[in-house]
Amino acid sequence: MKRTSVLIIGAGAVGCAIARELSKYDLEIILLDKNSDVGGDASKSNSSIIHTGYDATPGTLESRLVVAANPMYDRLCEALDVPFRRIGAILPAFSEEQFEQLPGIKEKAFQNGVYDVEYCSAETLLAMEPMLNPRVMGGLFIPRESIIDPFVYVVALAENAVQNGARLMLEAKVLDLMREGDAIVGVETEKGEIRADWIINASGLYCEEIARMAGKADYKVNPRRGQFYILDRETSCKVNRIVLPIPTKRTKGKLISPMIHGNLLLGPTAEDLTDKTNHETSCEGLESVAADVRRLVPDIQIADTITQF
Numbered sequence: 001m002k003r004t005s006v007l008i009i010g011a012g013a014v015g016c017a018i019a020r021e022l023s024k025y026d027l028e029i030i031l032l033d034k035n036s037d038v039g040g041d042a043s044k045s046n047s048s049i050i051h052t053g054y055d056a057t058p059g060t061l062e063s064r065l066v067v068a069a070n071p072m073y074d075r076l077c078e079a080l081d082v083p084f085r086r087i088g089a090i091l092p093a094f095s096e097e098q099f100e101q102l103p104g105i106k107e108k109a110f111q112n113g114v115y116d117v118e119y120c121s122a123e124t125l126l127a128m129e130p131m132l133n134p135r136v137m138g139g140l141f142i143p144r145e146s147i148i149d150p151f152v153y154v155v156a157l158a159e160n161a162v163q164n165g166a167r168l169m170l171e172a173k174v175l176d177l178m179r180e181g182d183a184i185v186g187v188e189t190e191k192g193e194i195r196a197d198w199i200i201n202a203s204g205l206y207c208e209e210i211a212r213m214a215g216k217a218d219y220k221v222n223p224r225r226g227q228f229y230i231l232d233r234e235t236s237c238k239v240n241r242i243v244l245p246i247p248t249k250r251t252k253g254k255l256i257s258p259m260i261h262g263n264l265l266l267g268p269t270a271e272d273l274t275d276k277t278n279h280e281t282s283c284e285g286l287e288s289v290a291a292d293v294r295r296l297v298p299d300i301q302i303a304d305t306i307t308q309f
């Protein structure tokens with residue numbers, strides 16, 4: 001039977017970052033995943049944004065962690081040789097109702113410790129983003145919102161952890177936890193049993209299942225699917241910054257963002273699902289992305305799509 005000091009379940013952004021951080025110490029580490037590659041489920045296919053935390057709920061753990069993490073990315077990405085760009089984001093308002101929300105959004109950013117959000121006039125926003133819908137009434141500029149290649153980032157974290165001695169086990173789904181009396185002493189996987197002094201649950205959408213194995217599932221994960229378009233680098237209508245819609249109570253809405261390799265990302269939808277394995281795209285979902293992003297930038301060329309996910 002294999003043995004280790006630390007066993008991390010899940011090789012997404014969270015598990016790989018934990019593995020890399022712990023690999024700086026003299027510890028035996030196993031990072032395992034049910035999939036055949038690192039990159040996680042959500043981690044490799046999200047909106048690719050390193051957020052400032054301007055819109056997090058003040059006082060939450062999310063707010064504290066996102067606000068603290070954002071300034072670390074310059075050095076982290078340099079060390080890992082991961083492309084990362086601080087391109088900033090704009091949040092344009094197109095109606096009186098949206099315009100009236102801007103002070104509240106700026107105040108929330110301030111409460112989160114994100115002090116550099118600025119008001120911009122319609123003229124300034126159009127000068128920054130000439131393709132923006134000319135009906136814009138004004139908006140906000142969030143200078144430190146940034147973009148990254150989320151897949152390359154997770155791979156780089158995992159590679160660095162492995163260089164430092166961590167062991168990676170793929171296609172090794174955790175089926176159950178091993179117990180001795182009240183103590184949890186290891187995991188039972190598709191590739192056999194592993195004893196561990198410490199087990200870290202970084203299994204993303206499935207963290208509730210792992211927590212339930214430990215008898216500690218006092219929360220519920222509500223899976224949401226987000227559908228995206230990726231447009232060709234040569235598409236004629238591009239933006240320089242992330243263009244965010246004014247959020248609603250339920251969702252941050254569908255954005256337009258330059259991608260790190262020059263493509264354009266449009267989306268996501270926000271669909272509540274019961275099946276965590278459902279990664280399908282749908283006509284309805286993608287049509288809603290196209291309709292919503294055209295309100296931000298009317299000339300966006302959906303015909304230049306190279307893929308959807």
Ligand SMILES: Cc1cc2nc3c(=O)[nH]c(=O)nc-3n(C[C@H](O)[C@H](O)[C@H](O)COP(=O)(O)OP(=O)(O)OC[C@H]3O[C@@H](n4cnc5c(N)ncnc54)[C@H](O)[C@@H]3O)c2cc1C
Nearest residue numbers: 010012013014034040041042043046047049174203204226
């Ligand atoms: C549409 C969308 C857009 C988003 N955009 C952004 C964004 O722009 N910026 C941002 O910061 N965040 C964004 N997020 C959130 C972000 O993607 C997630 O918070 C993050 O990826 C979670 O990482 P994770 O490592 O916890 O989970 P995951 O990436 O899901 O990784 C968990 C891993 O655990 C493994 N696993 C699960 N169960 C087991 C098991 N039993 N045994 C072994 N392995 C197991 C899985 O295979 C998976 O690889 C977005 C999310 C969505 C849905």
